[in-house]
Amino acid sequence: MTQELLSVGIDIGTSTTQLIFSRLTLENRANPFSVPRIAIADKEVLYRSGIHFTPLLSDTVIDSEGVRAIVEEEYRKSGFEKAQISTGAVIITGETARKENAREVLSTLSGFAGDFVVATAGPDLESILAARGAGIDDYSKEHHTEVLHFDIGGGTSNLALYDRGELKTTGCMDVGGRLIKIDRETGSITYLSPKVRQFYDSAPPGCAARGAPLSVGEAAAPERLAPFVSAMVSALEEIAGLREPTGLADFFWTGGAAKMPLPAAPVPCVSFSGGVADCIWSPPEDWLAYGDIGVLLGRAIRESPAFRGTELVRGEETIRATVVGAGSHSTDLSGSTIFYRGVEFPLKNLPILKLTEEEERGGPARLAAAIREKLRWFADEGGLTQTALCLRGEKNPSYRAVKELAQGVREGLEPLLGRGFFPVVVVETDMAKVLGQALAPGISGPLLCLDGVSADNGDYIDIGAPVANGAVLPVVIKTLAFQKN
Template structure:
């Protein structure tokens, strides 16, 4: 039995805001005598909106009403009634996520679909989402290689490193197409980001607000940004501004990076580098940066892969739902549930092979992928687990989880552990004895999730022996 569902995806980025409407075919592939297993079997993009420059007020706040007007206008153009939309995703990314009223915007937009995945993505989570949207994780899996996706937006460049389909590392740099703005007609500079002002001062460049741009000096500045991105993917360099432009952290660069892909708005400028576009067409440095990258060492010394999406990579689809259940071997504290829209942190198979203390450190490090303004957010820790684990291995898992999730536990956030293998009961019991009395936690198994997914866990059913689980995967247009 199949059902068609209308979903919406809305991305509010530093530079642009865009919306996509999709029709998803959801089908229960289980027999009538077994537990339902529902999957997306087809998706069709019905409508792609115009791309709007994200409206920011003079007070550096997101213009909520303008965003709502944009959404309503695009619904009308698509011939869609708001009431017909059953699910969707709103993602606020880049510098926009750091605006004081970001939470207000999320709340205002949450009523524009039946069941939204609503998230404010910090730089690491944004890197993961963009890398998946660009198809880089899939490429690394299919070609058995490593690849870094560089998603270059208006304010930041988000990097995600994948190897064999597993996420290895993330990074973010304050490099983007709208860190300098100018009037397209007069070429007078109207905005220079603070970090770029530092570089301009130290380099003695003639670039000043209110003055006409000096093309040679602006090109020199763009070349510096390019050199930093070259170093970011492991190419040797000596640019003194590398550390200055790191947003949160760089890639560890402790493994070979074979391939690179580009997404984000500047990626379109890379593709159009030799088409003779006006340098200042969009009133920023996006075209200059794209052209510089197209002729950079990255293209000469790395294999550059065409991303499946560029400007729409972050989220052009919506929250799709895979419904599942976890039962019989579950462990949970009564008052923990229900939980909704919890982002998933999935460890790699290599991570799980580490001894307990090293695994704990990996969990602690990767937990910060989901930090926003250095604040740890609620996550669901996902592991493959083992089919027939020894008692010693269970104890090692439990010790690593408790130590690795220490910041989450210190904030009193529920501990959520999701396993693929059937071992949640015994692991849950081991966690139970290590947690404070009545600490909220849930440990479930037989559920398959990936980084970038979101998970809902409902109230217990069937006399408390089964938990309904909904895995929400951002559906990317490719």
């Protein structure tokens, strides 16, 4: 049995806005006498949009109508209708996620997303999608090696470390090609990001002569910009373990992002994607070709003795890596067993509440008390936000274990049921169906249990309508953390 879904990826980045349409093929990989095991068997890119400069009304405001016009035009060119879309992602990345109206832009585009396309803006998910869109997860697995992937865009660099195909950690640095913008006709500086100003104000460690601070309106020259460009490259080298730590990696770390630990030894393999990656491998002759410092940054990475001394990998995608990841790799499927009753799909932006292992396995009373206590995190003046309860579960649970787990969940949620809130339970192990069956007799109204999904506090989940004859649910675990300076 196979089924096809049409997926869209929309990436609104610091420099560029792009779309991609992909076909995802679902396949049941279980034998005829086993529980269905539905998986995404194939991903095929059907249409790639042009690469558009992200329209801005000012340094702090996105032109939402301009973005909408780009999306409308690319839908028209692709030949696909909004009603055909089943899944995918709309992603606001880099410095664009810090704009004042980032959420407004996502709302403007929601009508193009079909019934189940997520809107995300968080460096962790962006890092993963860019690396997967560039094929680095597969490269790491096939070559049995550790790879640190840099997706270098206009405002930020998203990092993902893979070891033999397994994701180890992610990160985000304020390193990008449009932190300084330059008028191509006059050659004068038109924009300096806060990170550039901070660089000259705070004298970060590890920097030699920086010269006088840059200023908007002054003439730009490669040698004048070299100290800041060199510092960015040094920060990338440092996080890859290719030079002694000086504190530059810490300086360029994006505020609010968890810091990736410095490696104990140099990473054996480094890969690049993003718009600056094209300037590493085939930079234009004119260093002002894009009206920013992207060409200088790409050249500096290419000429770095530290990077030349390690294995460099060019991703399968460079400037399109994130949007390919968004359109082809953002969706996963729930596990082999699910239980749902009376649920109106899709469900979007449900915050995850994950309990500790001790709370989950401390018996029905302790589990119920922990659920009631922690659900207060999601309450406001308007009441309680619909939340997804995330449990670890057991691989081969006994009847008693399932019954006690169901009792704790039911008693913990009981005060809220029937008031616009219903149980959504996400289990890591394949036991959602039996747990749902145990919960159902004591709960009236909607009920949803799905499995095979791992999430944590701070994550959000989108759950699409059932596919594959109702056997599985498409899900996306995401971050909705809009960055602020």
